[in-house]
Amino acid sequence: MAAPAQSVAVPALSPKLLAVALLSVGVMLLLAYLVGFDQGAVSRSGMYLHELMHDGRHLLGVPCH
Amino acid sequence: MRTFGSLLVRGLIVGLFAGLLAGTFAYVLGEPRVDAAIAIEEAGSHAHTHDHGDSTEPAAEEEEPLVSRDGQRAGLFLATSLYGVALGGLFAVAFTLLRRKLRTGNDAYAALGLAAAGFVGIVLVPFLKYPPNPPAVGDPDTITRRTVTYLLTLVIGLLAVWAGVALSRWAARYGEVARLAGGVVGLVVTVVAAYLILPRINEVPETFPATLLWQFRFASLGTQATLWLLLGFGYAVAVDRRPIRSKVAAA
Ligand SMILES: [Zn+2]
Numbered sequence: 001m002a003a004p005a006q007s008v009a010v011p012a013l014s015p016k017l018l019a020v021a022l023l024s025v026g027v028m029l030l031l032a033y034l035v036g037f038d039q040g041a042v043s044r045s046g047m048y049l050h051e052l053m054h055d056g057r058h059l060l061g062v063p064c065h
Numbered sequence: 066m067r068t069f070g071s072l073l074v075r076g077l078i079v080g081l082f083a084g085l086l087a088g089t090f091a092y093v094l095g096e097p098r099v100d101a102a103i104a105i106e107e108a109g110s111h112a113h114t115h116d117h118g119d120s121t122e123p124a125a126e127e128e129e130p131l132v133s134r135d136g137q138r139a140g141l142f143l144a145t146s147l148y149g150v151a152l153g154g155l156f157a158v159a160f161t162l163l164r165r166k167l168r169t170g171n172d173a174y175a176a177l178g179l180a181a182a183g184f185v186g187i188v189l190v191p192f193l194k195y196p197p198n199p200p201a202v203g204d205p206d207t208i209t210r211r212t213v214t215y216l217l218t219l220v221i222g223l224l225a226v227w228a229g230v231a232l233s234r235w236a237a238r239y240g241e242v243a244r245l246a247g248g249v250v251g252l253v254v255t256v257v258a259a260y261l262i263l264p265r266i267n268e269v270p271e272t273f274p275a276t277l278l279w280q281f282r283f284a285s286l287g288t289q290a291t292l293w294l295l296l297g298f299g300y301a302v303a304v305d306r307r308p309i310r311s312k313v314a315a316a
Contacts, residue, residue: 009067009172009304010164017069021158024073028154035148037212051132055099056144058281059091059288061188061197063211 036062067304073157075303080153081146083295088145090291095284096138099199101277103134106201149292156183156296160304173301180297182226185252188289190222191215192282194260199281203268214263225255 011017033042035053040046057064132140159179167175195215203211229252236247269278 010072010161011066011069013162013165017161020069021162024154024158028151028158031147031151031154035144035151047131051130052136052140053144053147054132055096055137055141056088056091056148058099058197058199059095059141059285060145060148061192061285061289063195063198063203063208063215065200065203065205065208 036060069161072161072304073154076153076155076157076160076300077150078153079296079299079303080149080151080156082149083153083292083299084146084149085142086295087149087288087292088142091141091145091284091288092138095281095288096141098277098281098284100134102199102201102281105273105277109201145288145292149296152183152292153296153300156180156300159183160300172304176301176304177297180293180300182223182230183296184290184293186222186224186226187219188222188286188293190225190256191218192286192289193256194218194263195266196282197285198269199278202270202273202278207266207268210264211266214266217263218259221255221259225252225259228252228255 030042034049036057039050040048043049054064156179160176163179164172164175167178169175169178195211195218229248229250232251233244233248237244
């Protein structure tokens with residue numbers, strides 16, 4: 001067996017890394033929410049973005065209407 | 066070692082490309098099905114207005130849509146790209162936090178393994194319980210319930226993958242066959258238990274053509290498969306340092 005430690009390409013776990021990772025997850029989930037579920041409440045665009053991304057929602061398998 | 070920022074940016078870029086190409090797949094193979102379904106939907110709603118008889122305000126029924134069909138076809142690419150970026154970012158976080166737990170010395174294999182796990186958990190498990198539906202299928206009154214159950218299947222899918230990996234690692238002490246069987250049993254038992262507990266939802270109208278329904282569903286599955294496939298292979302390439310090293314060595 002080769003020593004795996006050498007080829008592991010990720011930074012060591014630390015509270016700071018976990019905080020930044022958690023923040024990133026929040027931003028990414030918000031983005032996914034905007035595509036999949038928002039009806040203007042977050043985007044402040046009324047139903048415009050919702051209608052614009054309608055076909056994508058269906059084809060990405062998200063329940064739509 | 067790469068920094069978290071570098072791992073994240075790679076995920077976002079790979080996700081953007083994967084989303085754009087998944088959008089292309091969806092445009093070519095999915096849009097014709099969506100158009101056909103919308104035609105059925107509109108025929109249905111016209112028939113409905115005829116039923117009412119008292120056509121006092123027919124103009125109100127024909128209200129101008131907020132976004133035209135051409136706009137929605139272009140919006141498809143926006144949707145898949147943003148979704149790809151979001152998945153790419155989440156993928157990068159998962160890679161960063163789980164990399165050490167994956168028992169391979171090869172970062173590319175680790176990325177491919179994670180993508181396979183994500184596809185099974187986030188796409189395949191929800192697909193089998195609640196296959197996606199085109200326009201004209203589905204009762205608008207139940208959208209909240211369908212959304213919640215859909216999100217539940219995502220979480221359950223990821224839990225099932227985790228159960229499969231955990232059982233497979235535990236069973237590995239009994240040999241290679243036990244390792245494989247453990248993985249399958251952990252995954253399948255979790256999924257089947259969840260399928261039995263979750264409510265059954267079937268809102269496909271009797272008159273909706275089954276061929277079109279399944280053509281749409283496979284186009285949707287293909288779109289998501291494209292996205293995850295490109296995300297996995299793209300990230301595998303993006304984190305692989307060997308090309309840079311060999312270039313340095315050659316110089
Ligand atoms: Zn819809």
